[in-house]
Amino acid sequence: MRFEEELVALLPRLRRFARGLARHPADADDLCQAAIERALKSRDQWYEGTRLDSWMYRITRNLWIDERRAVGRRGVHDAIDDAATQVAGDGAAEVEAGALRGDVDGAMARLPDEQREVVMLVLVEGYAYREAADILDVPIGTVTSRLARGRETLMHYLGEAA
């Protein structure tokens, strides 16, 4: 039962992470649901005392990647078209207004998947580079380079005062 309780406590963060990956709220919750079901089924692969959050993030992220591979790149183009429309529609004053006026969803949609997941883990979920590297199963240098590229793109679209 402890396992389920810990999972429930994790849900708010997990939903946030999923929303960053999947964008659309219903898709994000489907992803969460699948992750929970997977976790319940493979709970004996989780060792008590190790971090449940990292394990759940890893499951969620891997399910999402599977899904992305299955649908190919189709969804990304839709998202970019959305974003382009919105950016073009913004007046210069709004771009200048910067910070809170920016279309974060639109800018995030322009990131390749592998940059978006790193941005979510480090900048939003607050994981250390090392922890993000473990969740994603990549070297730490890969995390930092993807993060740097993702940041550049986001700053560009979110209209920083440069």
Place this chain on the structure above:
Amino acid sequence: MSVDRDIVAAFVDGELDDLTARRIEREAAGDPALAAEIARHRALKAQLTAHYAPIADEAIPERLRALLVGADNADGVDTSLADRRAAKRARFEPLHWGALAASLVLGLTIGLRPWLPAADVASDKGVLVASGSLADALDTRLASNQPADAAVRIGLSFRDGAGRYCRSFESATVDGIGCREGDRWQLERTQRGRAPTDYRQAGSGELAAMVATMMAGDPLDADAERVARDSGWRAR
């Protein structure tokens, strides 16, 4: 600016040791460009955090909570979940097919997205495999001896050209052929299942044709099937 951009990022992310972090702070005091760069990184982080924070404050949808709280439905056929699955499948878009089919040996004609809550099918490294009740049925159920109302009905058990054990199956949600690979059932062929009421008359011509092309020799008889099951479906 006196400091490399990656270092600025690491500074803002709290990844630098205390000594280096303090050095950056000192330098920023006398280097407006560096100070601006730090501010820029902080602003981005703050913007992202502010954007996503409200999601974590939302009420947890009941369908997620229900999976974990009072989950005492071990044998429960959760109708709402089944309904959702059916609705999802109806939403299936043909464009998914190409990518999915390419990853499978014989092509795949199912619209399931791998992480949908269809407990019967899972994706493992891009390959569809049986899971949950489907895996259980393929593992244990004998075609010669199955309950009339079984959710998953085993059709034929046979060996394919590679010597693997394969079994055809039908269920309300998915029909197909699973072949034993290691300790799992790789789904070589799947199609949308039929509602229990039209099982029989709808027939399964396509599936039968597929079995016929895959099968090496004759289908297993009841005894051979039992022996194969008891040996864990290991190909010789």
